[in-house]
Every structure is written in C-alpha cells, then in structure tokens.
Amino acid sequence: MSSMIEIKNVTKEFKVLNRREGLKGSLKDLFSRDYKTVRAVDNISMTVEQGEIVGYLGPNGAGKSTTIKMMTGVLEPTSGEILVAGNVPYKNRTQNAQHIGVVFGQRTQLWWALPLVESFRILKDIYRISDADYDGMLKLYQSLVDIEPLLHKPVRQMSLGQRTLSDILAAFLHNPKIVFLDEPTIGLDVSMKAKIRTLIHALNEQKQTTVILTTHDMGDVDALCRRIVIIDKGKMLYDNDTEHLKSFFGAYRTLKIRVGGDLKEQAEQIGKHLPDCAVSADDEWISVLVNEEKQRVMDVLTQLQKEYRIRDMQLEEISTEDVIKKIYEEGVN
C-alpha cells in the first residue's frame, strides 16, 4: 500500500486588504496598500493511504476548503510539501486532474442544458476513458443505483438530490485515484443522504478509491469514515480513528431520567448530590452526563433511585456529534 496523499508542514497565508468602513473609507481603500496576512492553514501534516475514507471536519471557516484546494492544485501552499498520487498538485495541475475527481456540494460540473448521458460522454472524451472502462463503469453504476431514468433527464430539471448523485457519479467516472467530496449531502433529505452514503461506500470499496470527505453532517462520518481529521483556525486538532475519538474524551454516557414535579428544580437538587456529573433538564427529561472513568452509571442510578421515584429512564452513548461539538467549542485539551 502506498500513500495517496502526503502533506508535510503545509501553511497557507492570504494577504487581505484592511477594509475601512463607509463611503470615505471605501474611497481610501482604492489606494490602500494596507494588507494584513491571514493564516488560513497553519502547519498541517497528514498521510492518507490508498482506499481510505477520511472525514475532514472543522467549523465554518476552519481552513478545510483551502486545504482541499491545495490538494487539488488550485492553490499553491505558502510553505510545506504536498504530494498527491506522487505529483506536486499545483505544478502539473492539468496532469494531476486525470487522477482526481471533485464534488463541491453547491456547484455542479455537469452540462446544465443537456441530459446526464451527454455530460458523461463529454467527460469520457475529455478524460480519454476507453469504451470498455466506460461501459464497465456504467454497469457498476447501474448495479448500485437506478440511473436509467436519470441518464436521459436534462440536468437543469433534476432535483438537488438527483443532481448531487449525478455529480458524484461524474466525479468517479474516470476511475480517479482520489475523490474530494466537499459537503456532498448538504441540503438533501434523509433518504437521499442514505442513498448517497451507500453509493460512496460501495464505490470506495469496489474501486479502492481514496476519498476525502468534508461535511458538517455527523451522519456522514458515522456511516463512512473510519478516520477523521479535525482542524480549526487552520490548526490540526485531531487525526485518528473514530473509535478512539470517543474514548479520547473519557467514557462519557448520558443517563436520562424522568421524575415527578418540576424538572428544573429537581435537576438542581440532583446536581448538588452528584458533583462529578453535569445535570441539565429539558421539558421531558433530566440528563445526567456521567464520566465512567470516575463513576459508574449503575452507581449513579442506584444512588438516584434511593432518593427519587424514577418513572422512566434511558441511557445514551455519547454521539460523534457531541464529541465534535465539544472539540469545536473547547479544543482537545
């Protein structure tokens, strides 16, 4: 197995004009040389092996798209080294394009006015896909999703879900070594999301395609990624598998109980009883966040049962979403 992507100490800085406010300020800006340097990506390193699906996460404006653009060769890093499929992406962008596929969730690379099959034929010629490979790929697509009705539909008449699906198929068409998916499930309904996840998973498995996936939907991460990388403010916060992520923050579990009386008041009282746990209440449940390294959930439950009449209870594992939220808000430490 060879590394598909190697990133070493990559930094990207942008020069941004210091804008002033108001009409007068805008006029001054026309002649201003007052630039400030913004570091969008700060000393990032990672290696991705062939066939991996890596979730690339971070809050809005964290530097995800900038990193992707550097990996595709659209942007040149300020310092550091990037190798994608053995190439320096920004130096031979046109050749590199042969090995990569991209989907940017809100845009389409398809020919707007033409039926999907025409877009596929154009891509076939542009990427110089042989007839056999092309037919094989279409057969594979057919076995994964029902593309026949889509093929003859003009792209402009497609729903967002159909279009995204088509865009993903188009990105995989030339059997690239790496596919970059930038928020592929944005704005889609639940069943379409599931369909697209299954498709990405199957294509990755069948073709051993490396996939870099940026998303804000933790459902995507749970369904697809064994490994995630989190960045914020340009800095790398986390790079490991998703299993490890959960234990990383201690073994948290949420115990939810329902008791009689005013829940807010009860929650406050319980909080006093259990100083090690975070207790909160909503309209239906009192939630007790338990760190299992300090206290076992069973003990907490027994303790509570002595003092309160518990009518109902639920136990929730901490979700990837909760952990990520915690990282975004507090950082790793």
Add this chain to the structure above:
Amino acid sequence: MNLKKYLTLTRAGIIEALQFRLSAFVMFAGNILYLIVVYFLWKAIYASAGTDVVNGMTFSDTLIYLVLATALYSFTEMYTVWEMGRAIQSGKIVLDLLKPMEYRSYLFWSYSGSFVTNFCTTFLPTFIAVCIVTHGAVPLGINLLYFAVSVVMAIVINYSIDYLVGTICLFTESIWGINIMKQVVVLLLSGATIPLAFFPDTLRRVAYFLPFQSIYNAPLTILLDRSARPETVLPVLGLQLFWCVFMVLLSKLFWKASLRQITVNGG
C-alpha cells in the same frame, strides 16, 4: 494532440445551442432591428453629404459592409468575458480548472459549438441574402478562401483579447465596467460599427497599428475586395498572423502570471 477531447466540447455546444431555440429567434430579430437602424442612419448621412460617394464608399458599399460586419459579429462574438467573470465570481472556475485540459482551451472549445450554429443561422443566411439582393456586389471567387483564413485568425485574436480582459476579473472580481469598455473599444476600433474609411486620418492610422482592426476590418476588406490578388491580400493576412501570435502569447502569459497570484473565492 488528441482532437477528440476538443471536438466533443464542440458537439456539446451545438446540442446545447439547439436547446435554446427561442434565444436564437430573439437574437435574429434583434439583428434585423439593428440593421434597420443602420440603414436609416446611413441613408440620412449620405443625404446630408449631398454626394453619392463619401470617403470612397457609396451608400450601398457602406451598407453591404455594415450588414456583413453585423453578421460577422453575431457569428464570432464569444462572450468569453462574461463567462469568465461569472465562473470566477461563483467559484465555479475551480471545477473548470480541475479538468485535465488547459482552462483556455476548455473555455474556447466549450464555446466553439456556437460558431457552428451561429454560422449556419446568422452569417450564412445574411451572406446569401446580401449576394442575391445586391446582384453580385460581393465577389465570389478565391477571396472566399482568403476570407475563411482571415476569419479564423480574427476569431483567435478576438478570443485572446477577451481572455486577457477576463483574466483581469481574477483581481477585480467584478467585470461589468471593464467589459463594457472593452466592447466599445473593440467595436469602434475594429471597424465593426463604422467603416475605418470614415475615420479621421490620424485615428485611422492609429487604428491600423492596433490589433482590433484585424478582427472585423481585415476579413471584410478581403471579402469585398473585387480584385483580390496575393500582393494585396497577403500583407493583410500577415499582419493578422502577427497579431494572432502576439495576442495568444500575451494572453497566455498574463493568465499564467495572474493565476499564481489569485485566491479562488467561495467554497
């Protein structure tokens, strides 16, 4: 060079253009309206001049020239600047840059389908109509061949100028004003709206030193030249060739230098 990957874009362009029948009809009607305005404007000019020949051109000479210039314009105009401006502003250019083809060629060939459709729907009918109506005022001979060569070079020059102007959008991220200015300059100095013969001497001499006249004036002069001989045609073609090479190189270099500078927005 693998021609197939370029021709597939031409083919797509033709199919795409055929999807929008209405826009073709509207454009056709717009051209007719423009020609009516031109007819009456120049009729008034000739009436007020009091002579039949102004600046060495008769009324029908001028009219034929302008009708063909309009037809040529609607056939060769590429709207590259708008296309680039839109792609850059929306960030779609990232996807285009990631095609295994230079952006310059990608854009050109994506548009080339319209050459074929516009040639068939506007230039050819207009040309035939002019030939019939004027009873042979347009010579049909070897000059057609020269004209074809000339038009190809005119298209390349026009595209390079557009590409150059479109590249500026990478810096300004807005294109409207620059494009309007470009259009006025090109249409005036190329002789597309007023034949160069009507320019004051100094301006005409300046115009001959600029690349713009190679876009409309040069091919039209060749087409309407009744006594087309290699001695008269070759210098015109030679000058076109020079501008062709010069503009292609200039626009390529400028694009390359600019692309290094840019930050692609959006995303």
